[in-house]
Amino acid sequence: MSSIDEFALIRLLNGGKQSAALAQAAGVVTGIGDDAAVVEASPGSHWILTCDTMTEHIHFKQITMRDRDIGYKAMASAVSDIAAMGGVPRFALVALCMPGGTKVERVQAIYEGLYECASRYGVAVVGGDTTAILGELTLTVTVIGETGLGQAKLRSAAQIGDAVFATGYLGRSAAGLDFLLEQNLSSGQWGDFPEPIAPLVQAHCRPEPQIEAGQLLQRSGSCRALNDVSDGLASELWEIAEASGVGIDVMEERIPVADELAAFAQAQGKDPLDYILYGGEDYQLVGTVPAGDAVELQMRFKAAGLPLHVIGYVNAEGSGVRMVQTNGYIVPLGKKGYNHFSGADGKGGA
Amino acid sequence: MSSIDEFALIRLLNGGKQSAALAQAAGVVTGIGDDAAVVEASPGSHWILTCDTMTEHIHFKQITMRDRDIGYKAMASAVSDIAAMGGVPRFALVALCMPGGTKVERVQAIYEGLYECASRYGVAVVGGDTTAILGELTLTVTVIGETGLGQAKLRSAAQIGDAVFATGYLGRSAAGLDFLLEQNLSSGQWGDFPEPIAPLVQAHCRPEPQIEAGQLLQRSGSCRALNDVSDGLASELWEIAEASGVGIDVMEERIPVADELAAFAQAQGKDPLDYILYGGEDYQLVGTVPAGDAVELQMRFKAAGLPLHVIGYVNAEGSGVRMVQTNGYIVPLGKKGYNHFSGADGKGGA
Structure with a gap:
């Protein structure tokens, strides 16, 4: 993948894959390409959708972040995408992939950090997924936020x-x-x-x-x-x-x-x-x-x-x-x- | 992690971490524990939030699924959580983690499958994240769906x-x-x-x-x-x-x-x-x-x-x-x- 940067890859993978009619019917206001997507929740309200992944050795190492910090920062980076649209974060989903042998105490500390950040910003953690992985510990945090009609900052x-x-x-x-x-x-x-x-x-x-x-x-x-x-x-x-x-x-x-x-x-x-x-x-x-x-x-x-x-x-x-x-x-x-x-x-x- | 099953782990990680007051203020109707979460989008409408992870060698192998199928099934399994609540799926976010040396053609085929399933069910793919990983190819798909007030099936x-x-x-x-x-x-x-x-x-x-x-x-x-x-x-x-x-x-x-x-x-x-x-x-x-x-x-x-x-x-x-x-x-x-x-x-x- 060394010859392609992230934005070019995103364009390559997503370009021309869905019709404008489908996006319009679904209520997409702003799709792929900004900090987060903006969608019509119901008449009078726009929602902001974003997700961020952090994976060990790429985004953090055990010498650069303690477990609780890993959780805090994973939540913070997704919440930040909502801030970058001028929105208010409301809900989060957490997907956690654990390598074999991961200690329960480590995962607990990560979740304490996730919740510490979520609670600080009024975000309710409402679900997610946990699974084993052949590879390093990986967290994907999805955050859903709210904004006024046409108010999202692009x-x-x-x-x-x-x-x-x-x-x-x-x-x-x-x-x-x-x-x-x-x-x-x-x-x-x-x-x-x-x-x-x-x-x-x-x-x-x-x-x-x-x-x-x-x-x-x-x-x-x-x-x-x-x-x-x-x-x-x-x-x-x-x-x-x-x-x-x-x-x-x-x-x-x-x-x-x-x-x-x-x-x-x-x-x-x-x-x-x-x-x-x-x-x-x-x-x-x-x-x-x-x-x-x-x-x-x-x-x-x-x-x-x-x-x-x-x-x-x-x-x-x-x-x-x-x-x-x-x-x-x-x-x-x-x-x-x-x-x-x-x-x-x-x-x-x- | 061999001594703990997924449901016990979810309870351990999430139990007692946030106050009922925060969940209520945020608009949580049904939190962790069902196929998906139910939240109040705005007066008169409930939204359903879910995410699912599929990772190579745990959920699929190259001998059990072709690349395009991997994308299709990752989207289908998250959309299914919306079906299980009696809802209508509307938006999706895709987080992809790629090991070094992943061929662009492989990722393209996976995305074609993701979009094939999304379009079939009227789901607009509105964003996501792509990142490198030390480990196997991993996809987390978040789907946001809609349902009438109090209509979600638990x-x-x-x-x-x-x-x-x-x-x-x-x-x-x-x-x-x-x-x-x-x-x-x-x-x-x-x-x-x-x-x-x-x-x-x-x-x-x-x-x-x-x-x-x-x-x-x-x-x-x-x-x-x-x-x-x-x-x-x-x-x-x-x-x-x-x-x-x-x-x-x-x-x-x-x-x-x-x-x-x-x-x-x-x-x-x-x-x-x-x-x-x-x-x-x-x-x-x-x-x-x-x-x-x-x-x-x-x-x-x-x-x-x-x-x-x-x-x-x-x-x-x-x-x-x-x-x-x-x-x-x-x-x-x-x-x-x-x-x-x-x-x-x-x-x-x-």
Whole structure:
């Protein structure tokens, strides 16, 4: 599969397989291609459907996540897709595949994490499937959420002149992962990590889907495009640019850098931007808003105790992403540093 | 995991993890424990949520299913859970895990099968996830269906004096599987199988979820308990008996035996009842109806060109299942001959 990336594969597998008439009759509003699907639940209500898989050695290893974290993050990554549509998560199904010899205690800890995250976001776990597998432990979490009619936030809604925003710090999850891979600790050896490590490990193992920010964006009425950061800022901005047929300039000096990320990157001799642009799994939201509405939106966020950073602008320059560097140079930004079909390095996928 | 069966595991993992208040606030009508969950979509409408996993070497092997069949059956087994609630399937999400080196052609064939089944039952495939896996090819299909308020058919609704019915032939899928395992053909060697084999192989590889029968049962207003046959007749009747707190007597002479199953079993020196009671994956429906309504229900089925066989009665004898043999003896029926955690024999699970 090394010659094909995930999006091309999705197009290949799903393209032209069902008629538009069937999709319309079933009530599909937005099908394959965004963070989640949008369907008509009944007159007056739209539902959001999404699922995410995490499998051992591809998306996590025992040295990068404790069992309870695995469950928490599997639920969080699916809930985040609902946040990225501006919706409210309501129900979840959990499919678990267990290799022979899996300890019941391990599975119990994973489920405690799944439920901890679900309960935190008001999600009722209503079913699922459990089965044996010849292979590694694998979890697929399906989440069903709700949104108002026509209110779901798509990647494709950016317009020229929009401001581009991010709802919080990026790159911390990838830095936490780097630390954990380097330490090579078994989970029994984990203790309290010192600053600046603790918040980075927390960001990697316990990401928080931005449901409240997504709701605020939807209620504001001004948010246009929206995406969650699962694959790194560069990749998410490319998705918005391509889906909307626009270009995006991101301003290096406007990208917020967490102190702990700066300190860790410096100690590693790395540029924090590498983590931010290509790290992924932060589950913050990035999106666009008409430039004239950005300040008011920031004030709404401030009133709610949430950050909102304007980090760039939508331009008319085709459909690519560029970085306006602090030194004044404008450079094209590559799509991604990581594609989970081009090598299983443990950093995880969509 | 050999000391714990699937139902005990589900109870262990999910028991007491979320408050009744959260479930009620989210709109859960029926949670974990039936074929599928029932939730309130919006005032006036209930939705049915289910997911099913199929993984290579546990639920299928390359000698038992061609790639296109794998996709078809993965979709069919999830759609069948909607039939078992008397609902109409509407949307599906597909999560696919691919081992390294999986050929694109294989994945394409699987998706063609998934879509073939989805389109046949009016299900719109609206999303999913694709990822690499260290292990065998694994598919999780989530299906969302719809039903009227309070109309979902549960296992727990059987009452003393009800007639027990089945919507069609059972045991054919397991017989087809036996044949395929014995032949040990690679899929490229498959040709047209002669009678009586062809319908058995078809039953195993292309099971048809009984959506029309489920709808007919729901509309009749008389159907009480309902289940789909994924694990064999004995296991499904036990589920109804235990969930309803009743006993069930199944009459050997009333169980329909397909000619092809009788012929195959005879040639194998086996009793067709073994396939019927313990074979599984037929995806016919079994359920109960007040005895006085059974004839009218059979006439409705006949008018629709569908069979409905009365095969037994609900009794007040505790909560067990017994067989009234043709020779007049009454014997207790074991719960199952197969539990997919007690040994990976390729016959598949729930």
